[in-house]
Amino acid sequence: MEEIDVIGHDTSTDEKYRLYASLSFAVLLLGVGVPLWWYTTAVPRVPLPYSGIARLSDLDMRISTRIIVATFARENGELLADEVRAFFADAEVLKVDVDHQVISSNLVSRAYTTHDLEKVAATFDLKVGELLLLEAANLKEDILVGSRRTIYFSKTSGGAELVQILSQWILRDKSLALTKNALAEPTLYSLDEENRRRFPASAAYDVLLTLVNPDPESLKIDWNLPRVIDEYIEPFLEGLSLIANFSIKSQWLYLLPLDVTPKQVPDSSPLGRHYALPENVLPQLVTPLEKKLASQVSLHPCINLVVYTVPCDKAPLHIYTRTGHRSKSASNVEAFLSPRWGGVVISNPPLEVCEEAITKNKETVVVMPEGGTIMGVFLAQLRLLLGIPDANPIKGAALVQLENSKPRDWEFDALLRIRTIEQLTSAKLTLQSLSQLLKEISSIVITETVGNRIKSALDLVERSAELLERGHLVQGFLLSKEAFVTAEAAFTDPSLLALLYFPEDQKYAVYVPLFLPIMIPVLLSLKNIYRYFFEKKVNGDMGKEEETLVEDSEKIKKNEENVKLKTG
Template structure:
């Protein structure tokens, strides 16, 4: 009894061991399992990105190799033209021109009578997409004549300087292409020119919305079948540009939408004795209220608006006046104006014959002339999509188009400028996204975003390589894929998953939860340390004492 009572309040060696091992198990579970598991479950998932490859895009040199064949009647003439063109276009910033020459027989050219015959002869030279043929033609009325295919005809009197002007201003558009790249890369130093400001930004798809506005249907009936007009005029033109982007054509009628401005009545010598003037300064005031009614935002794609406005007889004819006070130079019944990156508006006035002796409540039926109105709309589409009007060059002319389709070299020029625009935009998007993801470490980077970034980087490099080797169509297709993929990565909604839950907030939430549990465990580590290391020191001490005793025993006795 006395022995058992004497042990009350004291730990046996086995109890101390149990406590120590329990503390060790708690520490292992909390520090070895709990903390790593918490860190893993609260960590932001981030896929590894090719930051080095994206950084090297700053050194990416965009060069478009373009093959030009000069076919002249004599060897000396061909060589001289090649030297002059090379000398004048050597400063083209984005072009690597590969100009060669060939000698043709005068008998071959003399057999051609019309331009159509000449273009048939040019087909034998097998000019591919992005390439160009300069063909010398005797007895050509114009010094230089740009054909509907990839051929430029020139007379024996045409100089290399004149050919260079046509190449630079009409076909290669080297200044506009370079400005497109520079303005995207450094918008504070370079401002867009008129062509770039008017052209719609690059996109993989566009909506073309044809709207007929009849503000007074009780006074005027418009006899027009929009689907037939679209199929006959607009679709053939857009089919030729289908390689550039996907186009969706829509049509609608709007009634009871009058102009938001009051035109000024001006007396004249016509049968009606008056017409109405619409100053050029108030044209933006027409578009703003009209935009609310067009329903052009039903799609995420950019919308190209083509609006035809038909005024009734008591408010017609309606003419647009320039700032200088003169009427715009259009046909008698059609007035039009263009709004950059929005669309075009055509004012189709009813014929004067239909409006003579019309009573106030009498209904008038109006059948618009489709060819003139759709010709204006096609001209608007060309400008809005990036096919600019050709500045006049003395001694140079264009072959008249028989239909609404663009010339082949115009399409090539559009592919070049769009390729540079898309390639530059994709490069800048990737660099901006990489910088953002490096600076903000708590943004989620999913596998989808990572695959898009890697894919866009690959497409950018592939496009630049193909353009450098003269493969315009393939290079444009790769630049389009790079642009679409980079935009999809940049606008992916998963990038905002943890943007507003940074690390300091994460610690502020979890530390009050784990700290009360961690304190006893951390304090028990000292007891664990003392338990094991005190035993080690005690064993070493006992071992040393035992060694001394052994030495004393083994020491020989002397008298």
Template sequence: MSNMNTNSEQVVDNNSCIDERYRVYASISFAILLIGIGVPLWWQTTAVPRVPLPYTGISALSNLNTSIRSRILIASSSHARGELLTAYIKNALQNSTLYKLDISYTAIPENRVNSAFSTHEHEKIASTTFNLRAGDLLLLEAPNLYTIVIGSNRTIFFPVKTNGAKLVQILSQVILREKSLVLTRDALTEPTKYSLDEENRRRFPASSTFDILLTLVNPHPEQLKVKWNLAALTKDYLEPFLNQLSLMANFSVKSQWLYLMPLDITPKQIPDSSPSGKHYALLEDILPQLITPLEKKLASQVSLYPCINLVMYIVPCDGSPLHIYTRTGHRSKPLNNYVEAFLSPRWGGVVISNPPPEACKEASRLTNGTVDVIPNHVTMMGVFLAQLKLLLGIPQPDELSGVIISPLDELNLRAWELDALLRIRAIEQLTSAKLTLQSLAQLLEKISNIVITDTVGNRINYALELVQRAANKLHDGELEEGFVLSKEAFLTAEAAFTDPSLLALLYFPDDQKYAVYIPLFLPVMIPVLLSLKNIKRYFF
């Protein structure tokens, strides 16, 4: 009987051991599944996707040397005079911080330059004798000229007795404009330390596309009927001019008419000696007040791109003639007896067109009907084009004594003006791209829960490459190629910075993630963690 009890106890002990072993193995399997597989899988699936970025390369952009190489060729029939001018200009411009100037001298046959008397003939000699690329400049001695002439095709013609100081002044203030370029770069890099000059405040920021809105405002169409074909004027004047700037940006030209829109301010009446005995004055200080009511009606914000407004305001007869007065109380220099104009920085330009007195007299005799008014389209469009040049960043040449700037042929831009525009836009775009990449890298490195997708990562890497390539092209003197690369770098960096995916998890930080998942995992984890104690006791 005792043997039977002993066997029964052994069987029970064996069964208990087997059950305990199964429970331990089950606990081990649960722990492995939950801790070894479940937790890493949860961590991986809830981790913020972040593509590796070239932080070191972006940080090195602060030391990137941005310089523009330019070739200046001095041509003279006298070897001694040419060498003297070359040495003087080299010495005067050797401390340039932005430019890398290659200044050299070449001889030109005396009989060749002696046969030219007009600027056009000198331009022909320069174009057929020398091969000038974008950014290059030719200083050609012209014995038959009595004053210095800045040509239209990267050329400066100077008389025999011209000294080197005058040529250096022209190069510094008209052609190279290094101070403005350096200020543009420094003001973008350290805006709190440097303040922009008038040229930089007036110019529109860099963009891939600009909208140009041409608007004609006629407050009293029942009195004066303006005979203008805006579509034809746009095609004849604006389009040929903008086609020359196609490398810089794309342009979309629109036009509109606004009626029954008087001024919100009352001009001051001033007596004079004219037949009417009076005229009306707009003080320079209140000109911005004209922009506010216009802005409400112009519909200039229908596009995502910057809009350049060109407005022509037809003055009604009861307020004509209307003239602009400066802050000192003097009448501003008019374009002619009927046209006044002013510019609003980074907004556009306004042209005030006074109707002819005979048209107002005829309108006063008519009880019903309108009088046709035909503004001088050559003058008006000439003003608009001049305003466009300033707003887009084409520098306005400084007036220098003893220097004449060759007049433009039709609507063509001067080649050296276009080169100056490419330089300043290349510096602006390259600096902006560098700052955008550095700001974005700093933001992404500091905030760890921002998503960095493959698209954003590729854009950042490509923009970094473009910045370096653009700087190399400018340093090698390839102005157009460097500008194109700087433009692409600017657009790519902006696209990366404004990518919507960067905001995907910005408002879902890690503490909220743990607050959501811990209540789900904790009830499951407690039994598993407690079972680890039994597993340890079973084996040890």
């Protein structure tokens, strides 16, 4: 029967209500509240292809290059093809495929000029990145490297010379391997002069041309800067538009003197002296220029081209080498280059102009710089800064002179290979570094945007490597460029820093004081719930056992009585 207190309340019913209330609080807090809190406070992290990124360490980046050897005799052509194939068999990055063709001597018998030879070479179907070794009969040199994708050689040329030209000038297999290894393992490999000088890979560059006039009161410059840019710089950069986007800017700076004092040296010139600028102080000129150039107004790397015009009271100004000799310059132009920064040209005014100004006591002189010479120096510096090195002399070999400021076709192909390896290696390393970082720090947010960029960059790297393996240089380069940009965008995404300042220990330090006062009574009520159900079950079991014992005892008594009756 149910227990009733003295007032008349049913105590068992109140106990059930308290039990149901405790159960509802526990279910709401533990079953709904805790999971909801855990879900809302968890760091959003989309799944990433960690295994695919780890496999990039085994990615073999090989650039397939097709070379056609065209000769008059089959034996000579097969011998040259075997020598080329054997030399590049162990190349780390390049995968050279050599074909041999036999041509008629009549094809080049009437080709006496470079223009005629280029017409003959145009009859061969050459794609970007491919090369043609063409035997010619009317060459002044043993080997002539054309402006397109052809090397002309005479019958007496040997395979060793051709291989040397291919390796050092055109394919640059050692530079490719060093670029790849130095990026991947900088502690084991050191960059050569070419890599230290070349600007790092980027999707866009700013070219800033600056004319510096330190004394505008005594020196006035008559120079149409936009015209010379359109005439010289624009065509060269248009030839490299596939490599990156170039933005050309120009500015004039006044009242910016040299940060060093040149030494006056007597000579036999009409002015009776000139000024010497030691080569070891040239780096000191870059620092004050950098402060005034405003070259950091863009996020893209800036290539600085500076023309420093010398006033007559400090002219002529010449650069002296470390050995104490004056630099060899046939014009009024002196120049030097700063790796990964730009170039500086020192433009001296004509001696007769300064002599006339001194004789007639003129306060102001008007000078027109040697535009063609200055722009020629800038183009040479741009080639070096962007990754087109000068060809070291090779005995018996010559280069066809450039018809315009645009780079040669094989120079463009070599730059494509260098940039492709640089961008692919950089994208691979960026993805691996980002993957390791996201694994180690669990509080970094990984949004859908970052996750999609990482997956896209991984896919682009793999597809680019596949296309390069099949010999598609342009398509492989474009995908490597996109992979490089996408990986950099993922690595520098601002959302990655959203919760770095709020680690796990701080999160619990904030939420525990809020939830602990609520959790204590709920946890205590769980104990009461457990006791209620457990004790009820135990009491019920004990009651059944007592009933069983009573029934058994009654049966025993009855059995004893029956036995007594029978015996009596």
